[in-house]
Amino acid sequence: MAIDVQANKDRFCEILRRTGRAGVETVLAELDQLGFFSAPASTRFHLAEEGGLCQHSLNVYDEAMLVKVLQCRLRPNLEPKLDDVSVAVAALLHDVCKAEVYKTEIKHRKVNGKWEDYLGYVPDYSALPLGHGEKSVIRLLRWGFELTDEEMMAIRWHMHAWSLSDSPEDGANFNKANERCPLLAVLIAADGLAAHILETH
Numbered sequence: 001m002a003i004d005v006q007a008n009k010d011r012f013c014e015i016l017r018r019t020g021r022a023g024v025e026t027v028l029a030e031l032d033q034l035g036f037f038s039a040p041a042s043t044r045f046h047l048a049e050e051g052g053l054c055q056h057s058l059n060v061y062d063e064a065m066l067v068k069v070l071q072c073r074l075r076p077n078l079e080p081k082l083d084d085v086s087v088a089v090a091a092l093l094h095d096v097c098k099a100e101v102y103k104t105e106i107k108h109r110k111v112n113g114k115w116e117d118y119l120g121y122v123p124d125y126s127a128l129p130l131g132h133g134e135k136s137v138i139r140l141l142r143w144g145f146e147l148t149d150e151e152m153m154a155i156r157w158h159m160h161a162w163s164l165s166d167s168p169e170d171g172a173n174f175n176k177a178n179e180r181c182p183l184l185a186v187l188i189a190a191d192g193l194a195a196h197i198l199e200t201h
């Protein structure tokens with residue numbers, strides 16, 4: 001299904017504004033300037049097309065809200081740690097690190113035995129090479145956006161095993177964040193469900 005870039009941008013802005021967080025207008029302006037709303041979600045894995053990154057962020061939001069409701073049904077004591085504002089902030093903003101990373105490039109592929117050119121994406125991390133989740137957190141704080149400790153932990157570690165180096169300190173930090181922060185497990189689940197269910201089937 002074709003992505004409606006403008007409709008997604010409007011929905012993203014509306015949900016983020018509803019959080020009432022300080023710095024929200026700066027975040028929206030900076031994301032717009034970086035090309036977040038037209039960027040792809042990846043080079044070739046999921047939603048590698050115009051508007052894919054915003055669509056993915058909305059998909060993660062939709063999944064996260066469902067996961068939150070189900071978890072709170074099973075564990076009502078989680079409700080205060082999974083409020084709607086934190087779920088929206090973590091889901092919509094977890095991948096702002098990717099806003100300017102994917103550049104277009106002419107690539108070649110063989111279709112029915114014949115080579116053809118097509119416009120593809122390649123990553124370029126040179127603008128702000130700080131990593132993935134950590135780049136999203138740093139970027140948001142620099143833009144004056146208010147984040148709770150739980151939101152920072154969730155965004156920082158949302159790539160779980162994929163962002164862990166061999167450093168035992170990384171593993172210990174990730175485990176501690178998981179213990180303290182159910183929002184992290186919700187975001188990891190929602191990110192996976194979005195990429196492997198909503199964006200694949």
Ligand SMILES: [Fe+2]
Pocket residue numbers: 094095132158159
């Ligand atoms: Fe990510």
Ligand SMILES: [Fe+2]
Pocket residue numbers: 056060094095191
């Ligand atoms: Fe993601």
